[in-house]
Amino acid sequence: MALSIYKPGQGYYTRMLSAVGVGVIVLSGVAWLWEKMTTIDAIPQDQELYYQAGMAVGVIAFFGALVYFLLNKPRIADFMIATEAEMKKVNWPSKKEIIGSTWVVICGTAFIAVLLWVINLGFAELFIRIGVLEG
Secondary structure, eight states: OTTOOSSTTSSHHHHHHHHHHHHHHHHHHHHHHHHHGGGOTTSOGGGHHHHHHHHHHHHHHHHHHHHHHHHTSHHHHHHHHHHHHHHHHOOOOOHHHHHHHHHHHHHHHHHHHHHHHHHHHHHHHHHHHTTSSOO
16 A cells, blocks of 8 residues: 555654644744745736645645655654654653752752852952952
8 A cells, every 4th residue: 555654553642743843844834935925026916825825735735745755664663663662661750850850950050140140249349459340
């Protein structure tokens, strides 16, 4: 079968989310092109919508077919399947561990910011006393 899915049921979420990501990028590009096509003087004003819609359908169809083809190539599909299998083996931290780690990062960042601010004040005072800066 020409349009069959390679190893269906395996790597479903990885393939689907990859396709969704590419789709978002393609739709953003189509929206940008749609807007840019309003500035082309060669397109008759009464047919502008047809040109824009044709461009949108063509670009979406091309990239949709390309993504379908790429995500069903055995080498890429096997990589996606292996990636999803490895992600299932990851030991994800609990909510309590994430909150604790976040507080450590926030407090550490605040401490470093205050420390650098104090050092900056010290250097400013030193440079004012030796005449490099005006006070």
